[in-house]
């Protein structure tokens with residue numbers, strides 16, 4: 001036993017040296033020589049990627065040195081909530097950005113901040129809350145990194161905001177040769193546009209400059225709406241009301257035809273809070289939520305109980321909270337006790353406003369026919385995105401966010417592939433797009449139809465990253 005460890009280390013060192021010298025070109029070769037099999041997981045437990053080396057830089061200079069020195073492929077990871085190998089490339093170097101988590105400067109009066117890209121929204125919120133400020137646009141949970149959110153061009157429930165890229169003033173990037181560059185709407189605008197929603201294809205984002213918003217008191221308004229009336233309801237009562245801050249509507253199984261609209265609108269400052277905590281406390285335990293989610297997804301009649309019992313219970317009481325509280329939800333509230341047998345996953349479809357009803361009516365039978373164990377479908381809205389090259393909102397869209405449970409074995413995954421491709425066909429028929437941070441079940445042809453701008457991304461990558469150093473399992477498959 002005693003001789004084994006040094007022997008393994010020597011093999012691994014040799015593998016790294018060979019890979020760096022470009023002599024171990026295939027991922028399989030690199031892995032065969034790397035018995036420790038460094039495994040990069042994501043939140044679902046599916047699509048783990050074996051890499052040759054992991055590094056956790058703390059500064060831009062370290063990122064630059066690591067990228068320059070490594071001659072193989074490089075994948076980049078933020079908080080690791082994407083679900084299909086987007087954060088790593090087999091046999092490559094994995095840059096784990098989570099230690100690059102500082103606020104570099106904050107200008108409260110100008111409402112702008114510059115942060116390192118591995119910073120999580122929740123850590124930024126701690127700092128902003130003291131100044132009466134809030135993140136302007138982010139997802140509905142606060143666990144994600146800023147760099148990961150910019151790289152998928154995430155969105156939240158913010159009324160009229162669109163994706164996070166709209167709030168990005170500038171990014172600092174490390175390119176394939178270690179060069180450090182700044183990109184913004186004025187400086188290298190083509191690169192800037194491609195980095196928003198670029199899934200790490202062009203370089204490592206090391207710093208991000210973001211617009212901020214005021215932290216305001218908000219109150220919740222819950223209204224059931226007929227499916228046929230929902231699009232008009234959103235335009236008139238939500239978008240048309242300047243007090244609206246956050247909005248989504250839930251569709252519940254098995255019918256998915258009775259939206260319950262939830263709008264958080266700006267409250268009168270004198271309205272008493274129903275929740276005194278400024279932010280969701282860290283480390284809170286969510287045993288009740290875990291049990292309820294288990295029961296409705298595993299017990300007979302669970303789908304029906306979601307609509308008849310849970311929804312009214314969840315939204316019955318009035319709520320007045322700080323925006324920062326509602327924006328600091330923790331994904332731990334969704335996390336099951338184990339993901340060994342089953343796991344929870346997301347999908348999202350973006351549909352032009354005029355096709356809202358058509359897509360909703362096609363989606364529901366697909367989910368029922370394939371007996372998808374859906375917890376809910378959350379509807380949101382985004383105005384057209386004029387910034388990102390690979391924009392998911394080419395015009396004003398409604399999005400359908402599906403949250404569902406699947407078994408972890410291969411046959412279950414293959415079944416998910418079948419109905420996912422059916423939903424992608426449906427969204428393409430309705431001139432829409434699907435979201436890329438989730439499982440890679442789309443065919444290459446579906447990807448090309450959804451994102452014809454990929455051709456422009458390829459051309460830009462040839463210029464900016466001529467050896468195609470930056471990669472991951474998403475881009476290996478589709479780009």
Ligand SMILES: Cc1cc2nc3c(=O)[nH]c(=O)nc-3n(C[C@H](O)[C@H](O)[C@H](O)COP(=O)(O)OP(=O)(O)OC[C@H]3O[C@@H](n4cnc5c(N)ncnc54)[C@H](O)[C@@H]3O)c2cc1C
Pocket residue numbers: 043075076077078079080081082083086087088097117118138139140141144145146147148149151152153154155156199200201203204205206331334346437472
């Ligand atoms: C429970 C849950 C809820 C979600 N809700 C929403 C939602 O409301 N709205 C929404 O839009 N999305 C939502 N998502 C999806 C989420 O926004 C993405 O998965 C996002 O990527 C998560 O950020 P991350 O830091 O985990 O990124 P990661 O998964 O770590 O990375 C995502 C991509 O960004 C790249 N990347 C990461 N950091 C950098 C960097 N510094 N430089 C260059 N490239 C980088 C990676 O290579 C990868 O391709 C949700 C996901 C989960 C699990």
